[in-house]
Amino acid sequence: MKYDLIIRGGNVVFRDEIRSVDIGIKNGKITAIAEMIEDHALEVIDAKGQYVMPGMIDTHVHICEPGRTEWEGFVTGTKALAAGGTTSYVDMPLNALPATIDRESLHLKIEAAKGKNYVDYALYGGLVPGNQDKLEELSDEGVVAYKCFMATCGSDIPGDFSNVDDYTLYSGMKKLAELDHVLSIHAESAIITDRLAEEMVKKGKTTATDYVASRPVFTEVDAVKRALFLAKETGCKLHFVHISTAEAVEEITKAQNDGQDVTVESCPHYFTITTAQFEKIGPVAKCSPPLRNEEEQGKLWAKLIEGKIDMLTSDHSPCPPEMKHSDTNNIFEVWGGITGSQNNVDLMFDEAVLKRNVPITDFVRMIATNPAKRFNMPTKGEIAISKDADIILVNANQSYVVKKEDLYYRHKHSPYIGRTINCRVTKTIVRGNLVFDLEKGIVGEPVGELITYNKKAITLV
Numbered sequence: 001m002k003y004d005l006i007i008r009g010g011n012v013v014f015r016d017e018i019r020s021v022d023i024g025i026k027n028g029k030i031t032a033i034a035e036m037i038e039d040h041a042l043e044v045i046d047a048k049g050q051y052v053m054p055g056m057i058d059t060h061v062h063i064c065e066p067g068r069t070e071w072e073g074f075v076t077g078t079k080a081l082a083a084g085g086t087t088s089y090v091d092m093p094l095n096a097l098p099a100t101i102d103r104e105s106l107h108l109k110i111e112a113a114k115g116k117n118y119v120d121y122a123l124y125g126g127l128v129p130g131n132q133d134k135l136e137e138l139s140d141e142g143v144v145a146y147k148c149f150m151a152t153c154g155s156d157i158p159g160d161f162s163n164v165d166d167y168t169l170y171s172g173m174k175k176l177a178e179l180d181h182v183l184s185i186h187a188e189s190a191i192i193t194d195r196l197a198e199e200m201v202k203k204g205k206t207t208a209t210d211y212v213a214s215r216p217v218f219t220e221v222d223a224v225k226r227a228l229f230l231a232k233e234t235g236c237k238l239h240f241v242h243i244s245t246a247e248a249v250e251e252i253t254k255a256q257n258d259g260q261d262v263t264v265e266s267c268p269h270y271f272t273i274t275t276a277q278f279e280k281i282g283p284v285a286k287c288s289p290p291l292r293n294e295e296e297q298g299k300l301w302a303k304l305i306e307g308k309i310d311m312l313t314s315d316h317s318p319c320p321p322e323m324k325h326s327d328t329n330n331i332f333e334v335w336g337g338i339t340g341s342q343n344n345v346d347l348m349f350d351e352a353v354l355k356r357n358v359p360i361t362d363f364v365r366m367i368a369t370n371p372a373k374r375f376n377m378p379t380k381g382e383i384a385i386s387k388d389a390d391i392i393l394v395n396a397n398q399s400y401v402v403k404k405e406d407l408y409y410r411h412k413h414s415p416y417i418g419r420t421i422n423c424r425v426t427k428t429i430v431r432g433n434l435v436f437d438l439e440k441g442i443v444g445e446p447v448g449e450l451i452t453y454n455k456k457a458i459t460l461v
Ligand SMILES: NC(=O)NC(NC(N)=O)C(=O)[O-]
Pocket: 062, 094, 095, 153, 186, 242, 286, 287, 288, 289, 315, 317, 336, 337, 338
């Protein structure tokens, strides 16, 4: 048989246009794109009336396995990703125990992940105080990028992740510039936000709005500017994770225009939940940087519409429900992190494309093409001949309400429960394998494979 699978008659989203064509797939790759593929295939999917696009590459996911599998594991986490239209993700180096900060911990991650992923996955290495001499071995083992925190994220648990001091940030950047790797940064000023939080709690101000006020816009902008300055000094490539303010995006755009190699991501929650809504929804919507007010959110939307946001990610940072509970209703005491990866594609397609007329080609650039480019996945991110057949079908005329029982997460809480979304991912295909079908749910075995990027091997070739 010439093809294993043919996807027929969908509105296929290419780099710069949408065309109604058939896609032929053989051995996990796209091998034909034509108005009409005459041949037969083992399987045929009728995509008429639906958008056919590259699956999302969610480059910001915290799977907490090994060590904190009770928060989220590979099986549950990647079922949620598959059901939401993600075909590859990058796992963050923190929230598992140990954190992924050297060869040994990376090997533990790789072992723990084997045979449990429903979608393809790549790994981040961490930059933390004291591990500068481990960055190279992480690169040799195939991490696709590095991650550090400028905000406080320390815990006393041995093996856990910690944030960088300025020296670590500087010297880490120097080393990563040498290794020619991207450093991703959680950019918030640790010193200022920690002190503001302390003051709030002392005054008994412990609501969601008080929490947001303890992490003002300028604390994100300040950290972004400092990181950009050090990156200029060291020549390090940067990526800013979960940026929540237009002002920070502006600083990043300026640096890009100045020739700095820097990219920026933001997440669905910053576009869809305001501070006032956070106050109503409660702790499940707590994250850092925090959810902003309506005016800030509007400015961030303007940046997305202008094309200044390179990519969208979930920052899926799950935890057990008890960690989202405070007996005294003190928001500062609960876990900061949103469980949201199952609603990346549908929610943002609805809000950006259907409601705000963002071109679908721009949307696909943000969810797939740009992340593949930035995080070194040359076989992914586009519907084109010889690329991996990582494909999703989206029905733009199918509304649904997010229900707890439809979520695949280990812990079925999410700020989007009860929300109506006006489109739906109906099928997710990873390298030619159907892994999610709206009618059947998750199908088949966990086919996800590890994506590695070995800089040394590539330069030697
Ligand atoms: N430890 C975390 O997972 N933190 C995450 N938490 C958020 N975003 O609230 C993050 O990425 O910063």
